[in-house]
Amino acid sequence: MTWQLRTATEADLDAIMAIETRVFPDDAWSAATMRAELRDGNGVYLVASPVDDPARVDAYGGVRAPRRQPQADIQTIAVVEDARRHGLGRVLMLRMLDIARERGAEELFLEVRADNPGAQSLYRSLGFEQIAVRPRYYNGTVDALIMRLTIPEPTAALA
């Protein structure tokens, strides 16, 4: 299957929340939080839709990158189960990295659950390195790993 990315708007809120509640059953964001994220001009949210079914949303990701600030954050990323391991997560991450760079960021940070090796593997493959651990950050039980990437020059990213 082939997907296309576009910038999300508030009109995508329901589709995003349908994935959010399914993919993060224990710690989903509320619709109000997600709406605020979609409205926030300091960030950009992307959604991925199948080329042959543009009304459907199969994945989303959000990056917070206030303009001319050296540091940006991956806020979230999720791909529906049926669409995983087709490169969608990587493409979303690379596009969010581009957006952070275009807005002037030099470093990109994220938090990931210690019990989520799949996501960690994706981030490491993009060059993210673990810089800290927040003990029992999720629901008072699961550690958060803080990861950082020094954003490469565009030519290096395309190599």
Ligand SMILES: CC(C)(COP(=O)(O)OP(=O)(O)OC[C@H]1O[C@@H](n2cnc3c(N)ncnc32)[C@H](O)[C@@H]1OP(=O)(O)O)[C@@H](O)C(=O)NCCC(=O)NCCS
């Ligand atoms: C993490 C997630 C976004 C990855 O999305 P995806 O579209 O499946 O990722 P990709 O297909 O682009 O994977 C790229 C590479 O990352 C690594 N990777 C991704 N998922 C993996 C997994 N479950 N186990 C091991 N490696 C994995 C692999 O190296 C993979 O390359 P390969 O398929 O050629 O081996 C997706 O699994 C997801 O939505 N998970 C639930 C939500 C979540 O955990 N979000 C992250 C919160 S921090």
